[in-house]
Amino acid sequence: MATSEKLVITSNINGEERTFLADSRDSLLEALRERVNLKGVKEGCNNGNCGACAVILNGRLVNSCCVMAAEVEGATIETVEGLATPEGLAPLQQCFLEEAALQCGICTPGFLMSSTALLRENPAPTDDEVRFWLAGNLCRCTGYDKIILAVQAAAEQMRAPKK
Amino acid sequence: MQALRYARATSIDEAVRMLREGGETARVLAGGTDVIVQARERRRVIDLFVDIKHIPDVMGMTYDAQRGLTVGAAVPLYQVYGNADVARVYPALRAATHVIGGKAIQGRASLGGNLGNSSPAADSIPAMMALDGVAAIAGPNGRREVHVDAFCTGPGRNVLQPGEFIVSLHFPQPVAHSGNAWERFIPRNEMDIAVVNAACALTLEGDVVTAARVALGAVAPTTIMVPGAAEALVGRRLTDDTIAAAGAAAKEAATPIEDMRGTVKQRKHLSDVLVQRVVRAAAEHARSR
Ligand SMILES: Cc1cc2nc3c(=O)[nH]c(=O)nc-3n(C[C@H](O)[C@H](O)[C@H](O)COP(=O)(O)OP(=O)(O)OC[C@H]3O[C@@H](n4cnc5c(N)ncnc54)[C@H](O)[C@@H]3O)c2cc1C
Ligand code: FES
Ligand code: FES
Numbered sequence: 532m533a534t535s536e537k538l539v540i541t542s543n544i545n546g547e548e549r550t551f552l553a554d555s556r557d558s559l560l561e562a563l564r565e566r567v568n569l570k571g572v573k574e575g576c577n578n579g580n581c582g583a584c585a586v587i588l589n590g591r592l593v594n595s596c597c598v599m600a601a602e603v604e605g606a607t608i609e610t611v612e613g614l615a616t617p618e619g620l621a622p623l624q625q626c627f628l629e630e631a632a633l634q635c636g637i638c639t640p641g642f643l644m645s646s647t648a649l650l651r652e653n654p655a656p657t658d659d660e661v662r663f664w665l666a667g668n669l670c671r672c673t674g675y676d677k678i679i680l681a682v683q684a685a686a687e688q689m690r691a692p693k694k
Numbered sequence: 695m696q697a698l699r700y701a702r703a704t705s706i707d708e709a710v711r712m713l714r715e716g717g718e719t720a721r722v723l724a725g726g727t728d729v730i731v732q733a734r735e736r737r738r739v740i741d742l743f744v745d746i747k748h749i750p751d752v753m754g755m756t757y758d759a760q761r762g763l764t765v766g767a768a769v770p771l772y773q774v775y776g777n778a779d780v781a782r783v784y785p786a787l788r789a790a791t792h793v794i795g796g797k798a799i800q801g802r803a804s805l806g807g808n809l810g811n812s813s814p815a816a817d818s819i820p821a822m823m824a825l826d827g828v829a830a831i832a833g834p835n836g837r838r839e840v841h842v843d844a845f846c847t848g849p850g851r852n853v854l855q856p857g858e859f860i861v862s863l864h865f866p867q868p869v870a871h872s873g874n875a876w877e878r879f880i881p882r883n884e885m886d887i888a889v890v891n892a893a894c895a896l897t898l899e900g901d902v903v904t905a906a907r908v909a910l911g912a913v914a915p916t917t918i919m920v921p922g923a924a925e926a927l928v929g930r931r932l933t934d935d936t937i938a939a940a941g942a943a944a945k946e947a948a949t950p951i952e953d954m955r956g957t958v959k960q961r962k963h964l965s966d967v968l969v970q971r972v973v974r975a976a977a978e979h980a981r982s983r
Contacts, residue, residue: 534697534699534741535697535698535699536699536700538700555698555699555700556695556696556697556698557695558695558730558734577734578731578734578735579727579731579795579798579799582796582798585798588801591770591772591801591802592797592798592801593798593801593802594727594798594799596730597725597726597727597730597731597798597799597802598726598730598802599700599723599726599730599743599745601700601702601743601745602700602723602726602745602747604702645797645798648797649797664796664797665796666796666797667795667796667797667798667799668796
């Protein structure tokens with residue numbers, strides 16, 4: 532008979548050391564939502580195709596539905612909850628609002644994490660590069676154009692010299 | 695997800711022991727982009743994941759102009775296609791790894807996982823076959839090597855015995871004036887399963903082809919070598935006629951099924967077209983080096 536195990540997992544989540552209980556059968560998506568209560572991580576397809584569950588794990592973009600919770604012992608995880616600062620929204624978040632790059636919003640956390648990873652690696656992407664990078668994120672509402680505009684607007688802001 | 699346990703191996707021997715003790719329902723966990731979904735959808739009975747990503751040999755990558763390239767089985771694809779030596783010497787491998795899944799898949803998915811999953815449409819396998827890749831395998835009876843072109847035995851099936859896993863993949867250094875290329879056809883620009891994929895590695899002496907390896911994916915129960923296409927090339931000047939003959943041999947060798955992704959006729963046609971393209975691109979690469 533197959534069994535699971537209870538695990539105690541410690542990882543750095545959005546800059547804070549967090550210890551949480553999980554089951555060895557939990558995906559990282561399930562653990563973040565149900566055990567750590569980070570509901571910004573969304574479930575779309577649960578099979579790697581839609582990107583709604585994207586988080587940054589040890590500096591790399593991953594789909595949390597395709598990661599086991601047990602794997603993240605000792606890891607660093609960034610979710611959409613960590614993007615805003617006490618000073619306000621991150622440029623990407625602000626630009627998604629201003630450019631109306633979301634409607635129902637279920638895909639938005641995934642797009643924000645994916646775009647965050649993109650702009651870290653490539654602060655001045657072409658539109659084609661943005662589209663190629665975001666190909667793993669699906670949106671049923673916006674038609675994508677406004678998302679590309681928002682990412683480019685944020686990229687421009689982030690490149691501007693700090694006042 | 696089905697009830698299952700997770701174990702983290704930190705050495706090759708430990709992984710072999712865990713896999714052997716786990717028996718038939720233990721699975722290697724590399725990037726998890728295939729196997730976690732399979733466990734969730736209960737397409738396979740799995741009750742133990744053995745995570746191999748904390749084994750140094752499985753996560754390393756080395757290149758040297760004498761010995762060639764060795765890629766740890768679980769090295770994530772972004773590190774493979776992002777490597778300057780891979781891009782320069784093994785563009786077939788770069789091209790295939792660059793389009794497997796999207797960025798979030800490439801952060802985790804691996805060559806060992808693509809090979810271990812043994813899908814007939816796997817994108818990296820024809821590239822590894824054309825490059826004459828060799829899988830270094832560890833198991834309860836010690837180490838052995840299996841050429842990638844002899845690894846897959848059917849859809850989702852391969853030569854691995856209980857307790858065995860792939861430690862790394864080795865690609866020999868191509869001799870002078872060699873080139874390689876990989877291409878696939880999908881209806882959109884990215885994020886789709888190949889209708890057909892193809893790879894070629896060849897060596898030129900002036901205009902004459904002195905060695906060639908051609909491989910195809912998604913046209914048979916496993917990815918296949920196409921010896922007929924290689925024979926059409928070797929010993930001949932690389933003219934349009936020679937290249938067309940290689941394409942015709944590929945079309946002949948393809949025995950595809952009909953499914954929602956493509957018809958038999960389309961897949962045979964694509965085998966011809968893609969093989970011609972990869973032969974030309976491989977020759978171009980050979981001339982540029
Ligand atoms: C959204 C999405 C898009 C995808 N797009 C593509 C695509 O374009 N092209 C393509 O080819 N594939 C694609 N895939 C499939 C998958 O990403 C690849 O097959 C990938 O290379 C698997 O690697 P992994 O490390 O994630 O393997 P895992 O899921 O960890 O393992 C896959 C299988 O191989 C076994 N295995 C893993 N490593 C080893 C090893 N070292 N030794 C022995 N057995 C091993 C596992 O036990 C399992 O059975 C896609 C998947 C998703 C979810
Ligand atoms: S929920 Fe993870 S990719 Fe869709
Ligand atoms: S805003 Fe609804 S899916 Fe993207």
